[in-house]
Amino acid sequence: MGKRPTNPALPYGLLASGGMFNYDSGMSDFVDDRDAAEAVASDEEILQQAGLSDGELEARRRALAQVRQWGDPVLRSETREISRFDDELIAEAARMIELMDAAYGIGLAAPQVGKSVRLLVYRVGSARPIALANPRIEYSSEDAETAEEGCLSLSGVQVDVDRPIHVRVIGQDIRGESIMIEASGLDARVIQHEMDHLDGVLIIDRASKDQRREALRALREAEARSGYAA
Numbered sequence: 001m002g003k004r005p006t007n008p009a010l011p012y013g014l015l016a017s018g019g020m021f022n023y024d025s026g027m028s029d030f031v032d033d034r035d036a037a038e039a040v041a042s043d044e045e046i047l048q049q050a051g052l053s054d055g056e057l058e059a060r061r062r063a064l065a066q067v068r069q070w071g072d073p074v075l076r077s078e079t080r081e082i083s084r085f086d087d088e089l090i091a092e093a094a095r096m097i098e099l100m101d102a103a104y105g106i107g108l109a110a111p112q113v114g115k116s117v118r119l120l121v122y123r124v125g126s127a128r129p130i131a132l133a134n135p136r137i138e139y140s141s142e143d144a145e146t147a148e149e150g151c152l153s154l155s156g157v158q159v160d161v162d163r164p165i166h167v168r169v170i171g172q173d174i175r176g177e178s179i180m181i182e183a184s185g186l187d188a189r190v191i192q193h194e195m196d197h198l199d200g201v202l203i204i205d206r207a208s209k210d211q212r213r214e215a216l217r218a219l220r221e222a223e224a225r226s227g228y229a230a
């Protein structure tokens with residue numbers, strides 16, 4: 001991600017659902033560009049080309065097996081504000097960060113691990129991971145850009161998503177202290193992607209009609225395949 005240039009020909013708000021968007025798969029970091037047809041290419045192929053060993057791929061598979069996948073109702077469920085900042089919450093955030101890293105994602109939201117609470121984690125590049133509870137967008141820029149996003153809950157799907165470039169988010173850290181985060185570019189994109197999860201919104205909801213159709217087809221095929229294998 002981040003290598004696809006801003007597309008000024010695609011005015012913000014023209015996408016099917018309008019509004020903002022967001023991201024947990026770091027997959028596009030490994031590729032320069034992919035057209036719509038490639039949106040269904042295997043994540044593993046890409047990671048293999050990026051030099052991951054069989055052991056690393058196996059560890060990723062184990063992590064992904066713990067991430068709720070498309071079709072799971074928890075991904076569309078309402079989430080509760082977090083009111084108890086205790087050891088259990090800290091452990092939950094730590095587990096989410098571990099899963100995110102093992103799956104080569106750059107963000108993860110609580111519904112993706114089956115918890116309907118307003119908690120997300122992210123880590124962009126080598127920065128330290130951040131856990132954010134009860135996030136709220138306080139400001140988002142008029143300036144938006146379109147970039148490819150993937151999602152750990154939508155294996156193999158990559159779609160173009162338009163989002164504001166700059167956001168200011170307020171929320172609480174894992175101990176309940178108020179925090180404010182000003183983010184731009186990929187950081188802002190990830191935060192918005194994960195916040196979407198807290199509202200039951202997925203990237204396919206933010207994609208163009210054509211890309212959504214293609215993505216849904218791929219997801220249904222993958223679902224049918226895993227159904228037969230079970």
Ligand SMILES: [Zn+2]
Binds near residue numbers: 022150
């Ligand atoms: Zn996601």
